[in-house]
Amino acid sequence: MPKLTIDGIEVEVPAGVTILQACETLGIEIPRFCYHERLQIAGNCRMCLVEVEKSPKPVASCAMPVADGMVVHTGSPMVEKARKGVMEFLLINHPLDCPICDQGGECDLQDQAIGYGFDRGRFSENKRAVKDKNFGPLIKTYMTRCIHCTRCIRFITEVAGVPELGATGRGENMEVGTYVEKALSSELSGNIIDLCPVGALTSKPFAFTARPWELRKTESIDVLDALGSNIRVDARGAAVMRVLPRINDDVNEEWLSDKSRFAYDGLQRQRLDTPYVRRDGRLQPASWQDAFAAIAARLNGVDGKRIAAIAGDLADCESMVALKDLTAALGSPNIDCRQDGAKLDASVRASYLFNTTVAGIEEADALLLIGTDPRREAAVLNARIRKRWLNGRFPIASVGPKVDLTYRYEWLGDEPRLLTDIAEAKHPFAEVLKGAQKPMLILGMGALARPDGAAVLAAARRLAETCGMVKDGWNGFNVLHLAAARVGGLDLGLVPGKGGRDVAGILAGAEKGDIEVVYLLGADEIDMDRLGKAFVIYQGHHGDAGAHRADVVLPGAAYTEKNATYVNTEGRAQETRLAVFPPGEAREDWKVLRALSEALGHRLPYDSLREVRERMLAVSRVFAHRDAVAAAEWGAFGTDGALDNAPFVSPIENFYMTDPISRASKTMAECTALFVAGNQRKTGTHG
Amino acid sequence: MSGPGTTADQPANFAFSAENVERARAIIAKYPDGRQASAVMPLLDLAQRQEGWVSRAAMDHVAEMLGMAPIRVYEVATFYTMFQLKPVGKHHVQVCTNLPCWLRGSDGVAMACRDELGIGFGETTPDGMFTLSEVECLGACVNAPMVQIGDDYYEDLDPDSTKRLLKALRNGEKPKAGSQTGRQGSAPAGGPTTLVDVPAKQGE
Numbered sequence: 001m002p003k004l005t006i007d008g009i010e011v012e013v014p015a016g017v018t019i020l021q022a023c024e025t026l027g028i029e030i031p032r033f034c035y036h037e038r039l040q041i042a043g044n045c046r047m048c049l050v051e052v053e054k055s056p057k058p059v060a061s062c063a064m065p066v067a068d069g070m071v072v073h074t075g076s077p078m079v080e081k082a083r084k085g086v087m088e089f090l091l092i093n094h095p096l097d098c099p100i101c102d103q104g105g106e107c108d109l110q111d112q113a114i115g116y117g118f119d120r121g122r123f124s125e126n127k128r129a130v131k132d133k134n135f136g137p138l139i140k141t142y143m144t145r146c147i148h149c150t151r152c153i154r155f156i157t158e159v160a161g162v163p164e165l166g167a168t169g170r171g172e173n174m175e176v177g178t179y180v181e182k183a184l185s186s187e188l189s190g191n192i193i194d195l196c197p198v199g200a201l202t203s204k205p206f207a208f209t210a211r212p213w214e215l216r217k218t219e220s221i222d223v224l225d226a227l228g229s230n231i232r233v234d235a236r237g238a239a240v241m242r243v244l245p246r247i248n249d250d251v252n253e254e255w256l257s258d259k260s261r262f263a264y265d266g267l268q269r270q271r272l273d274t275p276y277v278r279r280d281g282r283l284q285p286a287s288w289q290d291a292f293a294a295i296a297a298r299l300n301g302v303d304g305k306r307i308a309a310i311a312g313d314l315a316d317c318e319s320m321v322a323l324k325d326l327t328a329a330l331g332s333p334n335i336d337c338r339q340d341g342a343k344l345d346a347s348v349r350a351s352y353l354f355n356t357t358v359a360g361i362e363e364a365d366a367l368l369l370i371g372t373d374p375r376r377e378a379a380v381l382n383a384r385i386r387k388r389w390l391n392g393r394f395p396i397a398s399v400g401p402k403v404d405l406t407y408r409y410e411w412l413g414d415e416p417r418l419l420t421d422i423a424e425a426k427h428p429f430a431e432v433l434k435g436a437q438k439p440m441l442i443l444g445m446g447a448l449a450r451p452d453g454a455a456v457l458a459a460a461r462r463l464a465e466t467c468g469m470v471k472d473g474w475n476g477f478n479v480l481h482l483a484a485a486r487v488g489g490l491d492l493g494l495v496p497g498k499g500g501r502d503v504a505g506i507l508a509g510a511e512k513g514d515i516e517v518v519y520l521l522g523a524d525e526i527d528m529d530r531l532g533k534a535f536v537i538y539q540g541h542h543g544d545a546g547a548h549r550a551d552v553v554l555p556g557a558a559y560t561e562k563n564a565t566y567v568n569t570e571g572r573a574q575e576t577r578l579a580v581f582p583p584g585e586a587r588e589d590w591k592v593l594r595a596l597s598e599a600l601g602h603r604l605p606y607d608s609l610r611e612v613r614e615r616m617l618a619v620s621r622v623f624a625h626r627d628a629v630a631a632a633e634w635g636a637f638g639t640d641g642a643l644d645n646a647p648f649v650s651p652i653e654n655f656y657m658t659d660p661i662s663r664a665s666k667t668m669a670e671c672t673a674l675f676v677a678g679n680q681r682k683t684g685t686h687g
Numbered sequence: 688m689s690g691p692g693t694t695a696d697q698p699a700n701f702a703f704s705a706e707n708v709e710r711a712r713a714i715i716a717k718y719p720d721g722r723q724a725s726a727v728m729p730l731l732d733l734a735q736r737q738e739g740w741v742s743r744a745a746m747d748h749v750a751e752m753l754g755m756a757p758i759r760v761y762e763v764a765t766f767y768t769m770f771q772l773k774p775v776g777k778h779h780v781q782v783c784t785n786l787p788c789w790l791r792g793s794d795g796v797a798m799a800c801r802d803e804l805g806i807g808f809g810e811t812t813p814d815g816m817f818t819l820s821e822v823e824c825l826g827a828c829v830n831a832p833m834v835q836i837g838d839d840y841y842e843d844l845d846p847d848s849t850k851r852l853l854k855a856l857r858n859g860e861k862p863k864a865g866s867q868t869g870r871q872g873s874a875p876a877g878g879p880t881t882l883v884d885v886p887a888k889q890g891e
Contacts, residue, residue, distance in 0.1 A: 157756075163756035163758055163759065164756070164758055165758065166758035166759065166761060166762045167762060168761055168762055168765040168766075169765045169766070170765070170766045178758065179757075179758060179761040179765070180743070180757075180761075
């Protein structure tokens, strides 16, 4: 390992490390614009210049590997002068519009100009002006501010895998853009807003709404897909103003999908802010007491077997355990958290987890996708697969929808029988999997949420076993969920009890009149027409399908409005935190259930969040640790049976609208119109 | 479309002629497997030789042939000034106005071009015969001033020889490239000045 001296301190670092990284190990901060630790090195901003003895010129520390015996100075007069020169050049063409720039207050150029800028410029010519680009409904451009660091180009090309951005022209005429007018079609495009060190790329929905220093910042968890990306919710007053990613190398690194980042305006629209009771065929505002009384009156004397409960995709663990306890108290075995009808088996935890873990993808050396389109189902996770693929020697094949995943893969077909073929080594890809040290498969909801789902699950288990995916220290069997609530619901056992009905059974029962009362905890994705004449109680935060059908509506809290637990697809329990209070009369969901239980005469035995969490812990040890993943034990699961011939399709048709929050979002509606309805031509010059 | 030097009037399609498809194949074959993208500049040049300029459709076609993202081709084509992003006349007259040429009278050459063709820099004659451009140093300073027309350099110009040159081109003639004063290559204008005497034999 080379030894070098930085500012008089001798340090030993691994070979191949750059001077900038070596400085960071000593806690010496080097100013930079173009360098970013998760992107390739470009070395074009020149802000990170340092002095290296015996070198005739200052050296760009981000691009210079360390060598034995180097003597580096990071604060010498020469360094100072060089950086001031670079800063002066950068500011020549940068407008002085910080007071009206959305980046103001969190701008790298602004911050570093404090250290290296002059209070006046010597450049008296005209500044260069660049026409703004149209990158679609999410990203606002102000290209005159661009300092050509190329971070956005590198991100879109390397991480997002959608090479649409580039630098055209040269010198004074260089411009960052798409050249042809088009919106960026990546699901991760919002990340270039964070990456941009200046105000050239800013958030369009957030434009001119708030200054960063007036926002209340709350660290939380995203629930709009099952990945559980770590986020920071920025709020002012009662409104969430924006959502940003937080760094968590085990989950989302520092990226966030566009849906998770921009759907927050849906939190302001279509909200349920007061209880409603259906009177004379119409939902009318009511008090909590009236709503509870209406439910108590309807439930009075109804046999438990004629009551059912369904937990939706955004339900938190606290409310789900309360729902389970309440349903049990009412004597009903009819409870289910799998509203899409996925044939998941709650008895073996390894059967419904992403066992490899997200970070574990980087260790794998072969991948089989089954009935999944990870790019739309978990965009950030797909970027992790692409990262592994870019490292090479990572054969990928897919049995499922034929879509562009941003990396090359072998499409084997979309017929379920291929699973049996691979498991029985009748298919050439079986050889690839068997030859791999750490093969993995990802099983999507497109393969499980179908009538033969249990047989598919069994076939996938057999495939995993025969292809050596499950062994000591490695579990390559992965289920990719779509709903943030699903794993938590299965961990808490929200599946039909003895003789109970699952979602399909509940719907069939309601249609026939065997089920009289249905409790929907944020469940909006079921076919409401099939609920027949049943009395429907809907508890949730948005006036979506469920609330429209309901007879009583109980307003709940969205994920930014409660301290709640969610378990991501890996089985990692994480907590959202209250950033703003629920609107109007809405309350945290477990409290609603607790209050209702009292009105029904079955008081649930917990009065505080701590006590609810103790109850969760009693149900499952999973909740003993936060932000951690425990390996799940392998077992037998799935039901052997005939596989249907119907092809696997991804359940996500529209990435931008998958849940009540994103369906209420105007921004997501614009994205849908542009990317899903597929009319790119309507952007830009067309108005 | 954005950026300087482009046109909104773009053809919908581009295809290499049968002959050029063969050439393109030969060019691509020069590069190792997986490194086909290296052929982007020769192929853009080939497209420009076929059409006279590089259109969006041509860039997209080259991108597809080489398995590159179209933006990577746009970057290359817009970076190099020798790729023409809008149609140019049959004869593209590129006048060097950098320092050595300017010292030797490129102003006069440029003026002669304007007078003779009736157009300014960046313009094309109505008959589509000539396009006049101002360019940076083309590396023929020793024979300054000079212009490049098509693939040929015409050197040691003055206003009169420039006009003669353009007239000849207009008449469909093919003037001799190189120095217009008749000197050989870049040899001294008045004939050799060194190594003129017979070297003395050793020992004499």
